[in-house]
Amino acid sequence: MEINTIHNQFYIILGKYIKARINDTDDASDVLQEVFIKINENLGSLTDDSKLKSWIFTITRNSIIDYYRKSSHQKKSELTECMMQKTMQETDFDNSQSLDCCIINFIERLPEEYQGIIMDSEIHGIKQKDLTEKYSLAYPSIRSRVQRGRSKLKEMLLDCCSIELDRRGNVMNVTSKKSCSGGKC
Known part of the structure; x- marks a missing residue:
């Protein structure tokens, strides 16, 4: 697989993953860049x-750990034991792979008034306030459409897939129901 394909497929996902673990946006961007450098260097x-x-998420996890180790040595910030344990315990990143591969198909089956807004807010990570200009709608209308779109999307997913969550709401396992029609899980 080529690095451009990997970059296109994983850039947004890895960016969100890293930003959820590193509060500083600039540092998170630096770590994301380092991850793609490591992927490119070791792809062979x-x-x-x-x-x-x-493999990509292992590189990402290790890069986050390296970031915190460097930070603690440079006295920028301290890595708490809790954060280190949380990051090191995350070893199986394929738990929601079945859900990841079909989520866009479900979004495309939403009513037209929700499709673009859900795609922009949930997949592309655009803030709802920024969508007001794009869709020429007031912020409360955008917010309502996002909420209703999420609700409809959840309903469609639960009709088609059995989704097992942990106590924090993280996806642990996804299996397609035999009764699912029209979507690939």
Whole structure:
């Protein structure tokens, strides 16, 4: 697989993953850049393409740990034991792979008035306030459409997939229901 394809497929996902663990936006962007450098340098060492996603997230997790180790040495900030344990315990990143691969198909099946807004806010990460200009709607209308769109999307997903969550709401397992019609899970 080529680095451009990997970049296009994982850039947004990795960016959100890193930003959820590193509060400083500039530092998170630096770590994201380092991750893609490491991926590019070591892509030849990956022998099994089916393990690409878990390999990429291992590189990302290790880069986050390295960031906190460097930060603690430079006295920028201290890495709490809780954060280190949380990051090190995250080893299986493919739990929601079944859900990831079909979420866009479900969004495309939403009523037209929700599709673009949900795609922009949830997939592209555009803030709802920024969508007011794009869709020529007031902020409360955008907010309502996002909420209703999320609700409809959740309903569609639960009709088609069995989704197992942990106590914090993280996806642990996704399986397609045999009764699912019209969507691939």
